[in-house]
Amino acid sequence: MDNRRAFLKKAGALVSAFSAHSLFQELHAATWSELEERYRHLEPLEMAQNEDYWAVIQQGYSASASPVIILNNGGVSPSPIVVQQAVERFNTMANQGPSYYMWKILDQGRENLRAALAQLGGCDPEEVAINRNSTEALVTIIYGLDLQKGDEVIGSTQDYPNMMQAWKQRAMREGIVYKQLTFDFPIENDDIIVEAYRKAITSKTKLIHLTHVVNWNGQIMPVRKICDMAHAQGIEVIIDGAHSYGLLDFKIPDLGGDYFGTSLHKYLSAPIGSGMLWIKKEKIGKVWPLVCAGDPKSGDIRKFENLGTRSFPIEQGIGEALNFHNAIGTKRKEERVRYLKDYWAQKAKEIPGVHIHTSLKPEFSCALAGVSVEGLTPGELERELMLKYKIHTSPISVENIHLVRVSPHVYTKLSDLDRLVEALKKIASQV
Numbered sequence: 001m002d003n004r005r006a007f008l009k010k011a012g013a014l015v016s017a018f019s020a021h022s023l024f025q026e027l028h029a030a031t032w033s034e035l036e037e038r039y040r041h042l043e044p045l046e047m048a049q050n051e052d053y054w055a056v057i058q059q060g061y062s063a064s065a066s067p068v069i070i071l072n073n074g075g076v077s078p079s080p081i082v083v084q085q086a087v088e089r090f091n092t093m094a095n096q097g098p099s100y101y102m103w104k105i106l107d108q109g110r111e112n113l114r115a116a117l118a119q120l121g122g123c124d125p126e127e128v129a130i131n132r133n134s135t136e137a138l139v140t141i142i143y144g145l146d147l148q149k150g151d152e153v154i155g156s157t158q159d160y161p162n163m164m165q166a167w168k169q170r171a172m173r174e175g176i177v178y179k180q181l182t183f184d185f186p187i188e189n190d191d192i193i194v195e196a197y198r199k200a201i202t203s204k205t206k207l208i209h210l211t212h213v214v215n216w217n218g219q220i221m222p223v224r225k226i227c228d229m230a231h232a233q234g235i236e237v238i239i240d241g242a243h244s245y246g247l248l249d250f251k252i253p254d255l256g257g258d259y260f261g262t263s264l265h266k267y268l269s270a271p272i273g274s275g276m277l278w279i280k281k282e283k284i285g286k287v288w289p290l291v292c293a294g295d296p297k298s299g300d301i302r303k304f305e306n307l308g309t310r311s312f313p314i315e316q317g318i319g320e321a322l323n324f325h326n327a328i329g330t331k332r333k334e335e336r337v338r339y340l341k342d343y344w345a346q347k348a349k350e351i352p353g354v355h356i357h358t359s360l361k362p363e364f365s366c367a368l369a370g371v372s373v374e375g376l377t378p379g380e381l382e383r384e385l386m387l388k389y390k391i392h393t394s395p396i397s398v399e400n401i402h403l404v405r406v407s408p409h410v411y412t413k414l415s416d417l418d419r420l421v422e423a424l425k426k427i428a429s430q431v
């Protein structure tokens, strides 16, 4: 709590070269300080149900007034208004003279931003590279590691397609062996998952590719346990944290992995097209950069930021997303979003003909949950929700997972979730 208040006081001082002009400071600091003062006695779990508090947060997002109810924040999340304004401000500045304002002025914010991202991730800034998304972060690792023909990598068929394809391409080109497990989610026993990875290991296994929060049904994987088991056998772990950073309350090094990639435009609500790569300090030197602009064997994490010309306004807008996020606090946000998921899913699972495909135990899920209605395919249910009720969700049919994914965010109103539950009732009664 004290940390958060201190943060509000010097919100701009941490992030971006434009700290003195932090829009968050201008727009929200006074109101949020008062709010903090009023509710600081509440623990995150209690705060999760405090609608007065969350009503103020909702006002910070233009998406809360969307005519269509947006329940696919797991796909990509909207930015708060303050973040949108920051990007516009930086964009206007950049277009007054791009090579000067982007490379000489906006770029001055990069190191402060790195420090702020590292602070949220509980890691060393020298382990953090800023890029455009999880895909870029993770394929940098997948293509950047030396592996020999016959070396084995273990992943799952429920990892993200871009990463599976990257591994398959390496298997085709170089003869590495890419093995994939398939899980019968939801699973409420960590040992089942850890054992599945353990059993797949052979003397040739070099790496495990692991998704922290499975995007298809929201299962939170026992990352630490898998990493400890793998490390005991000299195997490295790449963690896909697309759905965890900026939502779950953890420190990246505590996960126990060697490499971690995330998209900042998901639960952190940073500008669309922003991501982050983390590599354990001593491993940076051995990863070949995708785009080499200097010494490829350098131990400086900045070697992964040579992406050619890209949007500095988007990058610097991340700073305001961090201000917004930190003023709420990660644990509080995690508990609120989990509460929102439980709010609709607990009601939905009581409706005859409706099934929930996600564990509702807190350790196994947070924002994302899957729902299905007997007699309807995921595509049919998604279309019905959109066409008749103007509720936007995501249909999933992957391997053994067939559901409609629902993912609220901090700006989601309870009344929107009530509409979802009513819609599911009507749809299920009419099949």
Ligand SMILES: Cc1ncc(COP(=O)(O)O)c(C=O)c1O
Binding pocket: 074, 075, 133, 134, 135, 136, 159, 160, 162, 211, 213, 214, 215, 240, 242, 243, 263
């Ligand atoms: C688990 C997971 N990994 C990676 C990605 C890719 O994210 P991006 O498109 O931002 O690169 C996604 C996107 O939804 C995802 O769900």
